[in-house]
Amino acid sequence: MFHYIYVHSPTVLAFILLACSIILTGINRITNKYKIEQIIIKLCIVAYIGIIIYGTLLSREKSETSKGFSLIPFATYHLARTQNKEYYRVAFMNIALFFPLGCLMNCLNLGGKKRWLYPILTGLILSSSIEIIQFIFNLGYLETDDIIHNTLGVILGVLICSFINYMIDETIGILKQPPLDDTD
Numbered sequence: 001m002f003h004y005i006y007v008h009s010p011t012v013l014a015f016i017l018l019a020c021s022i023i024l025t026g027i028n029r030i031t032n033k034y035k036i037e038q039i040i041i042k043l044c045i046v047a048y049i050g051i052i053i054y055g056t057l058l059s060r061e062k063s064e065t066s067k068g069f070s071l072i073p074f075a076t077y078h079l080a081r082t083q084n085k086e087y088y089r090v091a092f093m094n095i096a097l098f099f100p101l102g103c104l105m106n107c108l109n110l111g112g113k114k115r116w117l118y119p120i121l122t123g124l125i126l127s128s129s130i131e132i133i134q135f136i137f138n139l140g141y142l143e144t145d146d147i148i149h150n151t152l153g154v155i156l157g158v159l160i161c162s163f164i165n166y167m168i169d170e171t172i173g174i175l176k177q178p179p180l181d182d183t184d
Contacts, residue, residue, distance in 0.1 A: 013096055021103045021157065025164040028107040041107045048101055049126060055097075056130045060139040069135055069142035076145040094149035095156065098123050102157020106165075116158060123154030 031037040080087035105119035127150035134140035 013092075017096060017099050018160070020100070021160050022164055024103050024107065025161045025168070029165070029168055038109060041104060045101065045104045048104060052097065052101070052126065053130070057133055057139060060134070062138045064138060067135070067138045067141075071144050073144050073148060075143070076149075091145065091149050094146050095153040098127065098150040098153030099157040101126075102154035102159075103161045104157075105154070106158045106161035115162075119154050119158050120151060123151045127151060
């Protein structure tokens with residue numbers, strides 16, 4: 001399923017993710033006053049979690065060769081430097097996989113620390129659960145790096161969408177200012 005995305009360059013994928021986050025944030029700003037919008041966002045979150053689960057668990061076949069684990073944080077970068085540069089792409093793809101979840105969760109009307117805590121915990125718990133299930137059922141290799149990168153993807157999604165919201169607020173504030181009176 002994800003191989004269609006994987007064949008594109010990371011630069012193209014990063015541009016697509018950024019464009020989608022701008023569009024999603026803009027749509028959220030326009031429709032945020034409607035309660036139905038929050039229901040739609042929650043349904044999109046559930047659907048996206050389903051897509052992640054399908055792509056990381058349900059679409060895989062059991063394999064005795066994929067059983068194993070790596071609990072060393074950031075081992076991916078050591079492997080990328082010493083063995084194969086493709087590990088950088090793997091790290092980026094793990095971040096990109098959870099980025100939309102951060103964007104979607106940013107659209108929820110959560111205030112204060114909840115705005116950050118809920119998305120981060122959701123990404124951390126979901127990613128950890130997926131890694132543990134992959135290990136238990138021989139569906140993949142359990143890696144601490146995957147959990148770190150997935151959680152980082154959620155954090156980046158929330159950060160970028162929060163920044164876009166901030167920029168929209170600043171732009172609206174500038175546009176609402178009365179024009180300068182230069183009759184002096």
